[in-house]
Amino acid sequence: MNSIEQLSQQLGELLLEHKQILVTAESCTGGGVANAITEIAGSSAWFDRAFVTYSNEAKQEMIGVKSETLSEFGAVSEPVVIQMVQGALKNSNATIGVSISGIAGPSGGSKEKPVGTVCFAWADKSDWLKVETQHFAGDRSAVRTQAVLHALEMIKQYLS
Incomplete structure (x- = not known):
């Protein structure tokens, strides 16, 4: 079992223990976190759904990101x-929940937001x-893999 699978398994156990869904x-991970989670048998007990909001329009239409926020700060913010x-x-x-938006590369970076820049947010219903x-660092695949691992690890740390 690889580290993403192990981490997903451990996270699932913690989510169940804490009665969390x-x-x-x-965005940049394209559903990679959801894929890692649903590789684990029984994940339907602790995973509700995934929003893959790659475009700005999807971010606005599916999960209510404000166009003003996108205009002012950019999608990777x-x-x-x-x-x-x-x-x-x-x-x-x-x-x-967890959200991720970043620049996986190989293009799309800037001086302010170079390739490999990934923004994360984690929140729960208790206002955390x-x-x-x-x-x-690394190529597109490496950036995306590191982002998935980080997203899972931070939820695990919060629940531990």
Whole structure:
């Protein structure tokens, strides 16, 4: 079992123990977190749904990200991932969520937001909110894999 599978299994056990249901809102990972979770047998007991909101339109239509926030800060920003996780929680039966938006590359980066920049937000129905930006190294696949691992690890840490 690889580290993503092990982490997903451990996270599932913690979500069950804490009676939490997870939702994801993903952009640059394209559903990678949801895929990792649903590889685990029985995940329907602790995983509600995933929103893969790759385009700005999808972010707005599916989970209520405001166009003004996208215009002011860009899709890869902490204000956007906050609205993504809040919208995912609002539009699901979940009690805890994670959102991810980033620049996996090989193009799309800038001086301010280079390739490998990934913003995360985690929140739950009890008003816990954690937001951060990470800078991952490597090619597109490596950036996406590191983002999935980080998203899962931070929920696991919160629940531990």
